[in-house]
Structure formats: structure tokens, C-alpha cells
Amino acid sequence: MGMLDGKFAFVTAAGGGIAGAIARRFGAEGAAVCCVDVVEETVSKTASDIEAAGGKAIARICDVSDEAAVKRTIDEVAAAFGKLNVVVNAAAASEPLHTVATMPLEIWQEVLDVNLTGMFLVAKHAIPHMQAAGGGQFINISSTFGTVAWPNRPAYMATKGAVRQLTRSIALDFARDNIRANSILPGAIETNRLLARTPTMDLVREKMVPLHPIGRLGQPEDIANAAAFLASDQSSFMTGSDVLVDGGFTMI
Ligand SMILES: NC(=O)c1ccc[n+]([C@@H]2O[C@H](COP(=O)([O-])OP(=O)(O)OC[C@H]3O[C@@H](n4cnc5c(N)ncnc54)[C@H](O)[C@@H]3O)[C@@H](O)[C@H]2O)c1
Numbered sequence: 001m002g003m004l005d006g007k008f009a010f011v012t013a014a015g016g017g018i019a020g021a022i023a024r025r026f027g028a029e030g031a032a033v034c035c036v037d038v039v040e041e042t043v044s045k046t047a048s049d050i051e052a053a054g055g056k057a058i059a060r061i062c063d064v065s066d067e068a069a070v071k072r073t074i075d076e077v078a079a080a081f082g083k084l085n086v087v088v089n090a091a092a093a094s095e096p097l098h099t100v101a102t103m104p105l106e107i108w109q110e111v112l113d114v115n116l117t118g119m120f121l122v123a124k125h126a127i128p129h130m131q132a133a134g135g136g137q138f139i140n141i142s143s144t145f146g147t148v149a150w151p152n153r154p155a156y157m158a159t160k161g162a163v164r165q166l167t168r169s170i171a172l173d174f175a176r177d178n179i180r181a182n183s184i185l186p187g188a189i190e191t192n193r194l195l196a197r198t199p200t201m202d203l204v205r206e207k208m209v210p211l212h213p214i215g216r217l218g219q220p221e222d223i224a225n226a227a228a229f230l231a232s233d234q235s236s237f238m239t240g241s242d243v244l245v246d247g248g249f250t251m252i
Contacts, residue, residue: 001030002028002029002030002031003029003030003228003229003231003232003234004026004029004030004031004086004228004231004232005029005030005031006030006031007026007030007031007032007085007086007231008031008032008033008034008077008078008081008082008083008084008085008086009023009026009031009032009033009034009085009086009087009088009231010034010036010074010077010084010086010087010088010122010126011023011026011033011034011035011036011087011088011090012036012037012062012064012087012088012089012090012091012118012122013036013037013090013091013092013141014033014035014036014037014043014046014047014059014090015035015037015038015039015041015042015043015045015046016037016042016090016191016192016193017189017190017191017192017193017220018090018141018186018189018191018220018223018224019037019088019090019091019141020035020042020046020220021219021220021221021223021224022088022090022139022220022223022224022227022228023035023046023047023050023057023088024046024049024050024053024224025221025224025225025227025228026086026088026227026228026231027050027053027055027056027057028050028053028055029228029232030055031055031085031086031231032055032056032057032081033047033050033055033056033057033058034057034058034059034060034073034077034081035047035050035057035058035059035060036059036060036061036062036064036073037059037061037062037091038061038062038063040059040061043059043060043061044059046059047059058077058080060073060076060077063118064089064091064114064118064119064121064122065113065114065117065118065121067121067125070118070121070122070125071121071125074122074125074126074129075125075129078126078129083129083132083133084126084129084130084133084136085130085133085135085136085137086136086137086138086139086231087122087123087126087130087136087137087138087139088138088139088140088141088227088231089118089119089122089123089138089139089140089141089163090141091114091115091118091119092111092114092115092141092156092159092193093110093111093113093114093115094193094196095107095110095111095155095156097151097152097153097197098152098154099152099154100154103154103155107155108154108155111155111156111159112155112158112159115155115156115159115160115163116159116162116163116166119140119163119166120166123138123166123170123181126138127170127174127177127179130174130177130179131174131177131179134178135177135178135179135180136178136179136180137179137180137181137182137230137231137235138167138170138171138179138180138181138182139182139183139184139227139230139231140163140166140167140181140182140183140184141163141183141184141186141223142160142161142163142164142167142183142184142185142242143156143160143185143186144185144186144187144244144246144249144250145157145160146159146160146161146162146163146164146183146185147161147164147185147242147250148249148250160185163183164183164185164242167181167182167183167240167242168181168240171239171240172240175239180230180235180236180238180239181239181240182230182235182238182239182240182241182242182243183241183242183243184223184226184227184230184243184245185242185243185244185245185246185250186218186222186223186245186246187212187217187218187244187245187246187247187248187249187250188204188208188211188212188217188218188247188249189217189218189219189220189222189223190204190217190218190219190220191220194208204217205217211249212246212247212248212249213247213248213249213251213252214247214248215247216247217247218245218246218247222245223245226243226245230243
């Protein structure tokens with residue numbers, strides 16, 4: 001018996017490293033999973049991996065910052081599966097480094113649109129389906145950079161801090177509907193995102209491992225473990241929490 005038997009989960013950025021691992025883990029725990037991304041090849045691969053492992057999955061292309069597409073996709077898949085129980089919000093833009101003094105407005109806006117407004121839109125259109133299902137769980141992916149500072153990431157940091165408060169807002173407003181919302185703050189996790197600014201993972205490790213007292217970078221599966229717990233009834237008294245999965249990065 002899986003931790004998520006009988007649940008239907010909607011996972012954004014499921015073509016990526018962290019949400020891909022979450023989607024696969026949810027599938028292995030018995031959930032049917034709608035894998036959502038803007039990149040067809042990677043999101044289809046996640047869904048086919050889940051099916052190959054004996055799970056149930058579909059893939060959908062949807063830009064989380066496009067309200068019409070978000071509503072259409074959520075309504076369609078919730079109708080097809082007859083419910084919506086779990087939402088993982090993990091989509092994030094990969095922006096170039098700037099201070100506020102040099103960041104073009106369009107880059108600032110794109111980061112806000114994807115990382116924050118996208119989360120709002122998915123929540124807005126998922127909540128009616130969760131209410132109809134008698135409750136649900138949101139797992140919103142923030143970052144350690146939502147609580148500590150890092151150079152040249154003003155838009156990313158602003159959105160990741162805001163994700164924590166948006167999560168608490170959802171948690172408070174819908175607690176009586178049996179809807180829970182928690183955020184996860186990952187430390188450095190080995191995904192392609194880290195290669196956007198450093199050419200090899202060895203160089204990333206050289207720079208980042210010393211900042212993580214546990215002595216290694218995180219793996220996507222470390223975040224999937226926390227997400228499976230938060231999506232399951234084992235975390236039934238947790239809502240509005242910031243869950244640090246950071247190898248101790250923020251404690252020093
Ligand atoms: N990797 C890390 O070290 C790390 C650390 C802290 C937080 N995070 C957060 O974890 C989440 C996942 O990151 P990752 O490392 O797996 O990155 P990733 O680059 O592997 O995956 C990100 C995915 O998001 C998708 N995406 C981008 N814009 C989208 C949009 N508008 N609509 C739908 N999908 C979109 C991309 O196509 C990609 O598949 C992000 O929110 C990121 O901020 C990552």
C-alpha cells in the first residue's frame with residue numbers, strides 16, 4: 001500500500017529535476033499524476049517513466065503564468081480523474097544575474113509571473129476542485145533564498161520569500177475546508193538549474209558543498225521524500241509550515 005493511494009496530484013515543472021522526482025515518487029506511492037511543464041519532451045518522459053514503473057500519469061503542456069491555460073488544464077484533468085487532491089507548485093524561471101540597479105523590468109516581471117503569479121493562478125483554479133473533493137494539500141517549492149540572501153538574485157529572492165507567505169495565506173484561508181498548504185525550502189539540489197551559471201556539476205559541488213554542513217549537495221529525491229510526506233495523511237497536523245530540506249545550509 002502506498003502513502004498516496006487513490007489521490008490525484010497536479011505537479012508543475014514536472015519535466016525538471018525536483019518536480020520530476022516528486023512526480024515519480026508520487027506515482028510510486030499510488031497517486032495518479034498530471035505532469036505539467038512547458039517543455040514537451042521532458043514532461044512526457046516523466047509521465048512515461050511513471051507508467052513504466054506501473055503507475056498512472058498524464059502529461060500536459062501548460063505555462064503556469066497563463067491564466068486561461070491554467071484554468072483549462074486543471075478543469076480538464078480534474079474532470080478526467082474525477083477529483084484533485086494534491087498540487088505541487090514548482091515552476092520557476094531561470095533568470096540572468098543582476099542587482100536591482102541593472103535588472104531589466106521584463107526580466108523582473110517574467111520571474112514574478114512564473115515563480116509567484118503562476119503559483120497564485122494554479123492555487124486559484126485548483127481550490128474549487130479540492131473543496132469539491134473534501135480537502136487537499138499544496139506543496140509549494142520556495143528556496144533557502146526565500147529566507148537568506150545571495151548576491152545578484154533580487155527577483156528570485158523576492159518571489160521565494162513571497163511563496164512562503166502566499167502558502168500561509170492559502171493555509172489560513174482554507175484550513176476549514178481541510179486544505180493544507182506547506183512550503184519546502186530546498187538547499188542546493190543537483191539539477192540542471194545549477195548548471196545555468198556554472199559549467200559542470202563538479203564545479204558546483206566545489207563551490208556549494210562546503211556551504212552545506214551535511215557534506216554533500218541534495219538530490220531531487222531528498223525533496224521528493226519531504227513532498228510525499230507533506231502530501232500524505234502522515235502530515236495531517238502540518239499547515240503553513242516552511243520545511244527546510246537544506247543539509248544545514250541556513251543554520252550557519
Ligand atoms: N535546484 C536547486 O538547487 C533548487 C534550490 C532551491 C529551490 N529550487 C526550486 O525548485 C524548483 C524546481 O527547480 P529544479 O532545480 O528542478 O529546476 P529545473 O530547471 O530542473 O526545472 C524547472 C522546470 O520548470 C519548468 N518551467 C519553467 N517555466 C515554466 C512555466 N512558465 N510553466 C510551467 N513550467 C515551467 C521548466 O521547463 C523546467 O522543466 C524551482 O521552483 C526552484 O526555484 C531549486
